[in-house]
Amino acid sequence: MGEESQFDAIVVGAGPAGLACAYLLAKAGKAVLVIERGDAPGAKNVTGGRIYAYALNLLDKDLLDDAAWERKVSHEEIMIIDGNRSITMDYHDPSLTEGDESLQSYTILRAVFDQWLADKAEEMGAMVVCGIRVDDLIQREGRVVGVIAGEDEMYAEIVIAADGVNSLMAQKAGLISDIKKETVGVGVKEVIELPAKTIEERFKLNQNQGSARMILGCTQGIHGGGFLYTNQESISLGCVFMPQEIVQHGKQVHDIFQELKMHPAVYPLIQDGETVEYSAHLVSEAGYRGMPAKLYKEGLLLVGDSAGLVINTGYSIRGMDLALLSGIAAARAILGESDLSQIGPAYLAELEKICLLPTMRLSVGYNQLLDIPRIYSNYPQLAIGVMQRLYKVDGQIPQNLKKQVMEAINESGLTVWQMLKDGLKGVRSI
Amino acid sequence: MPGIYVYSDKMKQAAALIGLAAQSGKEVCCITMDSNQAQELKQYGPDRIIILNGNSPLPENYAESIAQLIKKEQGELFLVASTVRGRELAAKTAGYLDCGMVSDAESLVFEDKRIISSRLMYGGSVVQKAVISQLAVVTVPAGNLEAVQKENAQVSIVSLEVQADPRVRLIETLAVKKDKIDLAAAEKVVCVGMGLDKQEDIKMAEELAQVLGAEIACTRGIAEERQWLPVESYIGISGAKIKPSLYISMGVSGQVQHVVGIRDSKIIAAVDSNEKAPIFRAADYSIIGDMYEIIPLLIEELKNA
Amino acid sequence: MSRIIACYKWVADEADLKINPDMSVDLSKAKGKISDYDKNAIEAAVQMAKITGDEAVTLTYGSKKAKLSLKDALSRGPSEGFWVNSEKAEQADGAASSKALAAAIDKIGDYKLIICAEGASDTFARQVGPSVAARLGIPCVSSAIKLELCENELKISRKLEDGIEIVAAQLPAVVCILPEINRPPIPGLKSVLDAGKKTTREYKIEELGLLESDLSARTETIDFKAYVMNRKNIVLDGETAADKVKALVGSLKKEGII
Ligand SMILES: Cc1cc2nc3c(=O)[nH]c(=O)nc-3n(C[C@H](O)[C@H](O)[C@H](O)COP(=O)(O)OP(=O)(O)OC[C@H]3O[C@@H](n4cnc5c(N)ncnc54)[C@H](O)[C@@H]3O)c2cc1C
Ligand SMILES: Cc1cc2nc3c(=O)[nH]c(=O)nc-3n(C[C@H](O)[C@H](O)[C@H](O)COP(=O)(O)OP(=O)(O)OC[C@H]3O[C@@H](n4cnc5c(N)ncnc54)[C@H](O)[C@@H]3O)c2cc1C
Ligand SMILES: Nc1ncnc2c1ncn2[C@@H]1O[C@H](COP(=O)(O)O)[C@@H](O)[C@H]1O
Numbered sequence: 004m005g006e007e008s009q010f011d012a013i014v015v016g017a018g019p020a021g022l023a024c025a026y027l028l029a030k031a032g033k034a035v036l037v038i039e040r041g042d043a044p045g046a047k048n049v050t051g052g053r054i055y056a057y058a059l060n061l062l063d064k065d066l067l068d069d070a071a072w073e074r075k076v077s078h079e080e081i082m083i084i085d086g087n088r089s090i091t092m093d094y095h096d097p098s099l100t101e102g103d104e105s106l107q108s109y110t111i112l113r114a115v116f117d118q119w120l121a122d123k124a125e126e127m128g129a130m131v132v133c134g135i136r137v138d139d140l141i142q143r144e145g146r147v148v149g150v151i152a153g154e155d156e157m158y159a160e161i162v163i164a165a166d167g168v169n170s171l172m173a174q175k176a177g178l179i180s181d182i183k184k185e186t187v188g189v190g191v192k193e194v195i196e197l198p199a200k201t202i203e204e205r206f207k208l209n210q211n212q213g214s215a216r217m218i219l220g221c222t223q224g225i226h227g228g229g230f231l232y233t234n235q236e237s238i239s240l241g242c243v244f245m246p247q248e249i250v251q252h253g254k255q256v257h258d259i260f261q262e263l264k265m266h267p268a269v270y271p272l273i274q275d276g277e278t279v280e281y282s283a284h285l286v287s288e289a290g291y292r293g294m295p296a297k298l299y300k301e302g303l304l305l306v307g308d309s310a311g312l313v314i315n316t317g318y319s320i321r322g323m324d325l326a327l328l329s330g331i332a333a334a335r336a337i338l339g340e341s342d343l344s345q346i347g348p349a350y351l352a353e354l355e356k357i358c359l360l361p362t363m364r365l366s367v368g369y370n371q372l373l374d375i376p377r378i379y380s381n382y383p384q385l386a387i388g389v390m391q392r393l394y395k396v397d398g399q400i401p402q403n404l405k406k407q408v409m410e411a412i413n414e415s416g417l418t419v420w421q422m423l424k425d426g427l428k429g430v431r432s433i
Numbered sequence: 434m435p436g437i438y439v440y441s442d443k444m445k446q447a448a449a450l451i452g453l454a455a456q457s458g459k460e461v462c463c464i465t466m467d468s469n470q471a472q473e474l475k476q477y478g479p480d481r482i483i484i485l486n487g488n489s490p491l492p493e494n495y496a497e498s499i500a501q502l503i504k505k506e507q508g509e510l511f512l513v514a515s516t517v518r519g520r521e522l523a524a525k526t527a528g529y530l531d532c533g534m535v536s537d538a539e540s541l542v543f544e545d546k547r548i549i550s551s552r553l554m555y556g557g558s559v560v561q562k563a564v565i566s567q568l569a570v571v572t573v574p575a576g577n578l579e580a581v582q583k584e585n586a587q588v589s590i591v592s593l594e595v596q597a598d599p600r601v602r603l604i605e606t607l608a609v610k611k612d613k614i615d616l617a618a619a620e621k622v623v624c625v626g627m628g629l630d631k632q633e634d635i636k637m638a639e640e641l642a643q644v645l646g647a648e649i650a651c652t653r654g655i656a657e658e659r660q661w662l663p664v665e666s667y668i669g670i671s672g673a674k675i676k677p678s679l680y681i682s683m684g685v686s687g688q689v690q691h692v693v694g695i696r697d698s699k700i701i702a703a704v705d706s707n708e709k710a711p712i713f714r715a716a717d718y719s720i721i722g723d724m725y726e727i728i729p730l731l732i733e734e735l736k737n738a
Numbered sequence: 739m740s741r742i743i744a745c746y747k748w749v750a751d752e753a754d755l756k757i758n759p760d761m762s763v764d765l766s767k768a769k770g771k772i773s774d775y776d777k778n779a780i781e782a783a784v785q786m787a788k789i790t791g792d793e794a795v796t797l798t799y800g801s802k803k804a805k806l807s808l809k810d811a812l813s814r815g816p817s818e819g820f821w822v823n824s825e826k827a828e829q830a831d832g833a834a835s836s837k838a839l840a841a842a843i844d845k846i847g848d849y850k851l852i853i854c855a856e857g858a859s860d861t862f863a864r865q866v867g868p869s870v871a872a873r874l875g876i877p878c879v880s881s882a883i884k885l886e887l888c889e890n891e892l893k894i895s896r897k898l899e900d901g902i903e904i905v906a907a908q909l910p911a912v913v914c915i916l917p918e919i920n921r922p923p924i925p926g927l928k929s930v931l932d933a934g935k936k937t938t939r940e941y942k943i944e945e946l947g948l949l950e951s952d953l954s955a956r957t958e959t960i961d962f963k964a965y966v967m968n969r970k971n972i973v974l975d976g977e978t979a980a981d982k983v984k985a986l987v988g989s990l991k992k993e994g995i996i
Contacts, residue, residue, distance in 0.1 A: 038927065043769075132930045155927040491905070493880075496872065517898045521880040521914075524832070524865035528872025533833050533956025536863040550957075553965065555752040555860055559763050562961035569957065600877040600908040604893065608901040621995075645996070657918050664897075670862060679995045689752065692967075700993050701969060702986060717970035718989050720982045730983040738987055738996065 010036045012337065013150055013159040014129075015137045015172050017044040019054075019323045020307025021165025022120040022131075023062050023330030029129035030063075031338050036159070037121070037129055038152060040136035045117025048167075049192055049284035051320055052110045052232035052239040053215050058324035060105035061357075062331055071119035072109040073234035074213025075100050078206065082231075082268065084220040085387035089268035091216075100212060110213045110232040110239070111323075112194070137166070140175045140303065147176060147302030160343060162303045163333055165326075168285045170309030178305060179295045187293075188227060188315075189249075191260050191283045192241030195276035199236050205272050206233055218242070220383025221263045225252055229263055230320070231272070238273055240264065243286055243320070256283070286320065287313040290366040298354070299347030304333045312359065314366040328359045385415035436460030436480070438503055439512045440522065441575075442492050444470055446514035449578030451477040454512055457543035462508070464499060466492055471590055478583030482590045487597030493521045498595035500529035508568065510548065515572040527570040534570040535563060541571065557670055557693025576617055576674055614648065614665045616673040621647035621680075622698075624668060626691075627654045628684015628705065628724055632661045637728050638683060644735045647679070652691050668694035683724040687712025704728075740850040742794045743820075744783035745839055745870070746776035746811060748804040749860040757964040770803055772810055774917070775855035781922040782885065782915050783853045784815035790887055792850055793817050799838040800827045813925035813933035820846055822941045824953065831955040832861070836869035838953055841946035843874060851892065852912040856881060867914035877907045880914040 012028050014021040017039035028035045041047035053076060059066050079094040100107060121131045141149035141156060149158035164172030168187060173179045199210075206214045218229030227244035242260055249256060263269060287293050287308055294311035298304065306312075307326030314321045332353035340349040354360045388411030392402075402410075412419070437454040439461065441447035447463060451474065454461040463479040465471050471482045483502070485495050499522070503511055511530075513523040515537050527534035538550040539560075547566040554561045565571070616622065623642040625635065635649075642649045649666065656667040668675055669691040676697035683704050685691065692715045695701060703716040704727045713719045720727055754768035772780075780796060787794035794816040798804050801824065808819040822842045826834065843849060852874075854867035864880075871878030883902075884895035891906045897916060907913075925933075943953060974989070976982040990996045 036931070130931070130934060132927065134924070135927045135930060152927040157927060157931075493878075496868075500872075517881045517896070520864050521868045521878065524868035525872040525878060527833065527865065528836060528869035531833070531837075531873075533831060534863075534865050534869070535957055536832070536861075536865050549960070551961075554862075554962075555750075555755055556862070558752060558755060558757075558965055560961070560963055560965050561959055563957040563959050565957055567956065598877060600911070601879055601905050604904040604906055606901055606903050671857070679990065696967060700990070700995055702990070713973065714971065715967055715969060717972060718986055719971070719973045720979075720986060721973065722979050722982060726979045727983060730980050731986070734980075734983050734987045735996065738991070 008148075008158045008160050010034045010157070010159040012036070012161050012163060013038065013157060014163045014165055015150060016165035016167055016307075016309070017041070017117060017121050017131055017133070018048055018165055018167055018307060018326060019117070019120065020309070020312075020326035020330040021163060022117065022124050023327045024163050024165065024306060024334045025129040025131070025330075026062060026120070026124040026127055027331060027334035028337060029124060029127035031334075032128070033338075035124075035129040036157065037124065037131040038135050038137050038150070039121075039131065039133045042134050043114070043118055044121035044131065044133065045113040045115070046133075048113040048117060049190060049282045050111075050113050050323060051190075051192070051230045051241060052112065052234065053108050054111050054116070055108045055321070055324040057105045058327035058331075062327055066123065067104050070109070071111065071115045073112060073115075073232075074110045074208070074211055076108045076110060076215045077208065077212035078214035080214055080216035082216055082218045083383045083386050084218060084263075084266060084268065085384045087267050088387045088391065089266070090386060090390055091268065093214075108215070110215065110234050112234055112237070112239070137172070140172060142176070142302075145301060147300060160302070161337055161346060163330075164303060164305045164309045165307050165330065166309050168287050168308040168311075168313075170305065172303070173295060173305050173309050176300045176303050178297055178300060178303075187246075187285045187287055188243045189246045189256065189283060190241055190243040190286045191256055192239060192281075193260075193264075193278045194234075194237050194239055194280040195273045196237045196279050197273070197276040201275075202233050202236070202238065208233065211235075218263070218269075220380070220387075221259075221266070223252070223254065223259055223262075224380035225249060225254070225259070231269075237279065238276065240269070240273060243315075286315075286322070287311050290314055291363040294363065299350055301344055301347065304336070304347065304350050306330050306333050312363065314363065325359060325362075328357050329354065332357050332359065381415045381417045385411055385417060388412075388414050435507050435509050436462055437510045437512055438462045438464055438499070438508050439479070440464040440492075440499070440519070441514035442516055442518040442522075443514060443575065444473060445580060446516070446519075446575050446578055447474060448477045448580035450512050450514055450573065451479045452581045452583070453541070453573065453578065454510075455479075455583070457510075457548075459509070462506075464502075466495060468592070475588050475590070476582050477580060478585030479588060480585070482588060484590065484592045485595050486592055487595045489597035489599065490603050491597075491601060492518050493525065494597040494599070494601060495595065496522050496525035497529050497598060500526045502593070503568070504530060510565070510568070511570045513570065513572045514575045514578065516575055519575075520572055523570050523572050530568060530570070532568045532570060533565060534572075535565060536572050537574050538571050539574070541573070553670070553693060556689040557696075558689045574674070614663065616648055616650055616666070616668065616675050619648040619650075619675060619677050621645050622650050622668075622675055622677045623647045624650040624652070624680060624682045624685055624695075625655060625662075626652040626682060626685030628686075629655065629661070630725075632659070634725075635661055637725075641683075641728050641732050641735075644732050645679070645681075647677075647681075650675070652685055670694065682712060682716075683728060685712055686710045687715055740792050740848045741846065742783045742787045742790070742792050742851045742853065743843060743846065743849050744776070744780040744794065744796050744816065745852065745854045745866070746780060746796060746798050746807070747773045747835075747858045747860070748798055748800045748807040749773045749858060752859065761964045761966060763962055763964055770806060772807055773855065773858040773860065775857065775859070775915070777814065777922040778917045778920055779853045779855045779915055780811060780814045780816060781920045782913075783851075785920065786851065786853075786885060786887070787816075790850070795820060795846070797839065797842055797846070798822070799824070799830070799835055799842065801825045808938045809930075809933045812936045812938070813930040814922065815929065817936060819936065819938040820941065821938065822943065822946065824943050824950075826943070826950060826953040829955055830953065831957050832863050832865040832869055833956045834953045836866050836873055838943065838946070838948065839866065840870050840873035841943075841948050842941055843870070845941065845946050850909050852876075852910070854912065854914045856914045856916050864914070867912050871912035874910075874912070876910050876912060878912040878914070879905055879907050882913050882915045883918050885913065885915075885919070
């Protein structure tokens with residue numbers, strides 16, 4: 004520790020990214036301070052609710068044993084909505100819940116999970132201070148040497164910006180400018196309480212098993228999608244949108260979400276439940292493109308959402324596992340590199356090694372695919388249209404299937420040419 | 434003698450307590466430190482009046498003496514009206530007696546060998562019922578009581594020389610100039626909350642009150658923190674409890690500690706810009722909107738009505 | 739140097755209280771907090787200690803849940819935190835609480851002043867402070883809005899229903915404060931960090947010379963139910979604010995109120 008520094012590392016933000024980094028640094032005997040503006044870790048955090056276990060396993064093997072899960076995901080579902088009609092596909096595979104723990108995924112509630120991870124980091128010796136907002140970085144000669152919170156200044160060898168999407172720390176360091184509107188979406192979410200048994204009945208789940216459901220076509224043509232996760236005694240239901248499109252469409256997030264809740268295929272799932280939490284949060288949407296050009300500055304590393312490390316595949320959002328990975332990579336770089344000025348490049352190398360950057364690059368195609376506005380209206384309409392014809396038995400002479408599909412295509416307003424183009428994009432993105 | 438002992442530093446409440454205690458059918462003994470008060474209290478018909486003669490003008494300083502008296506006479510209950518002095522005296526007496534205490538009992542039901550009390554908890558969201566079966570101290574909200582005169586030729590008045598606690602002494606009393614507001618008796622009330630931006634905006638609310646023929650009231654923050662209205666004007670668990678035919682709030686979020694004071698209103702109307710404000714759950718008629726827009730319109734509408 | 743002891747209670751946050759359909763109350767999911775006005779009590783102790791050169795400390799009687807409170811309390815400035823740890827605290831009434839606190843204060847010793855808030859945000863019983871004083875056999879002044887030390891006496895301004903009264907109390911004494919007495923600041927980063935380094939002291943009730951039975955509630959709770967408020971709950975709709983106002987005036991007329 005340098006003379007002035009009171010800590011080896013200061014982590015701003017007690018989300019999964021910051022806590023993973025703090026956990027490893029503290030475990031290695033470093034003096035670590037985590038500063039969180041919420042009254043408790045996870046208090047201000049919003050997430051859909053699924054986390055992949057492999058990332059936690061990578062952080063520390065023992066952690067998987069008593070992690071603060073809600074349910075193990077046993078059913079992967081996709082629901083397509085058009086008007087008041089819907090299709091739900093349910094992918095169930097015993098391997099989702101059996102065998103190697105680290106290949107599985109779990110639903111979580113952030114207030115519980117983040118607190119648990121913070122406790123683990125504290126057990127390792129990290130100091131977690133809540134209810135304090137970091138306002139600025141202290142910089143000397145282009146180097147970050149500490150943070151300012153209210154009246155207090157605190158110095159450290161290195162600062163880890165784990166303050167989430169639209170990171171204030173990254174802005175203060177000049178690594179990102181104000182957020183670009185097209186790269187962030189806004190997510191809204193409700194946690195709806197229901198008895199465990201009711202949830203298990205409605206989703207046909209065994210005890211402790213859960214379903215993860217993506218919902219397409221629920222955003223009234225706006226770039227976005229919905230999600231539904233089953234927790235132990237509650238359901239997380241939400242959707243994500245591009246804010247500027249909402250304005251263009253002259254709609255209100257709240258209204259679209261209300262309509263999703265009242266949808267005839269959704270309402271029976273949440274019926275009689277009590278909304279105990281309503282939240283809204285930004286979510287990085289742009290994948291690799293949305294990442295800052297530089298993920299570090301001398302004395303500062305960006306991890307998790309503050310580094311734009313989110314993949315929106317359309318059928319799921321991955322952010323928490325990537326946050327954990329980047330936290331791990333940051334800790335490895337700090338512990339492995341004694342030359343302070345070389346920690347940044349070492350962090351990038353660790354991000355490559357841990358396969359995070361390669362994964363982000365691969366996600367580029369998804370985003371191109373997701374940029375096609377048709378995904379959010381015409382295609383759901385088409386899928387539903389085909390279904391409707393398939394299942395309609397009215398005693399008339401049935402038309403041949405091809406003809407029916409063509410009819411549905413016409414009805415959805417898509418042209419064959421568009422579909423070919425989009426299909427090609429889709430194939431290339433995989 | 435086993436029975437109920439009552440005390441209040443306020444004449445009206447002392448009188449009312451005698452009536453309340455008499456409901457038990459037990460002997461009622463009224464304690465006072467003022468012989469004039471003793472004479473007046475006679476008409477309310479307690480069985481006994483005991484005048485404590487000490488050397489302190491502060492009733493709270495008699496707690497230990499009262500505890501000794503009740504212990505000696507094997508009293509069953511000490512009933513006190515919940516004023517600042519009353520509460521302190523009661524709680525000290527309970528401490529000296531090492532007995533249970535129920536504060537601000539909303540109701541007391543005297544049964545054969547026990548008393549059932551109910552009181553509010555968590556700012557007024559919960560009602561706690563408790564059984565008192567041994568010697569206990571109970572305070573009763575001052576406003577809940579009515580005095581009833583009662584013929585009782587047998588009132589015995591005795592004086593008792595006691596040693597008041599000398600360790601707290603009165604230096605001076607500064608009566609605050611009080612704009613005689615009696616919210617408890619108000620027929621209509623306009624209540625402003627922290628939604629009010631500036632002190633001068635009170636005028637707007639006052640105009641509304643005038644058109645309605647209402648008293649103006651507020652939440653704790655307006656009176657205690659911002660001091661824009663006198664403290665007598667605030668409603669709630671630590672303020673006034675009202676029972677008007679109309680209570681209408683402007684920019685009041687409706688936290689339970691406030692709402693507890695308006696529950697006896699006949700009609701509750703609320704204006705607040707936050708559709709999730711709890712006041713709407715407590716209201717009969719709600720307007721979700723900006724009070725700065727609503728109040729002038731309301732004044733206009735009422736004038737035309 | 740003697741001690742100025744601020745008593746605070748770790749209470750369930752009333753905002754998290756859940757009402758079941760049968761009107762029973764579920765506190766199990768409620769987060770804990772330092773009772774609102776007890777923050778003023780702690781601040782008053784810290785301010786007074788600055789003036790008198792004494793040591794401000796905190797004291798709480800609570801179950802193991804209250805452990806969480808120690809750091810929070812100490813981040814507000816006091817130098818040491820005392821905690822009487824007993825599950826009995828979950829069912830305590832004013833008699834039991836004041837008994838536990840008085841025994842602890844005796845044990846801590848060398849005290850000059852005890853500061854409580856007038857009422858706790860769960861019970862708002864406004865009795866623990868004066869009862870503690872009686873049990874310790876020391877004077878008490880409630881409804882305090884200003885404290886000044888003159889010689890070896892404490893000059894206290896207290897708020898009564900109809901005016902302000904100024905009294906002088908011999909020390910040691912218990913003072914119950916109203917929230918107007920100060921504005922407790924939100925602890926900053928350094929204060930929170932410092933809190934982690936301060937000493938905390940845990941007492942078991944046996945160490946205080948008390949038996950479990952001493953701390954039983956004297957009043958037996960037989961019912962604990964949500965308050966039911968029946969109201970019309972009509973939200974007045976309208977295109978414009980003027981429409982809503984018309985609807986309100988119309989409704990009030992119909993009610994025969996105006
Ligand atoms: C609606 C929605 C659904 C999602 N669904 C999923 C999903 O199902 N699965 C998945 O893996 N990911 C999902 N994500 C993404 C995921 O939530 C994020 O990628 C993840 O939380 C990022 O973690 P983080 O630690 O980088 O940041 P965060 O979890 O955002 O944590 C940042 C922390 O920093 C704190 N902070 C911010 N500023 C300051 C400051 N100035 N001073 C002090 N503290 C500060 C915040 O309070 C917060 O606790 C979803 C996101 C949204 C919005
Ligand atoms: C032990 C204890 C005892 C207490 N006792 C009392 C008591 O006796 N009485 C009491 O009142 N409080 C009491 N309180 C405080 C109480 O908890 C609340 O904090 C207080 O009642 C809130 O006052 P408020 O509604 O004015 O302010 P806020 O809660 O700040 O609400 C202001 C409201 O104004 C709305 N608003 C803002 N701007 C506008 C606008 N332009 N137009 C319309 N609406 C607007 C906001 O949406 C908000 O709902 C007590 C608290 C404790 C802990
Ligand atoms: N369990 C407790 N631990 C510490 N202080 C307490 C406790 N209970 C009450 N007090 C103090 O006594 C005050 C009044 O409490 P009450 O009489 O319950 O309204 C509180 O504001 C605290 O200052």
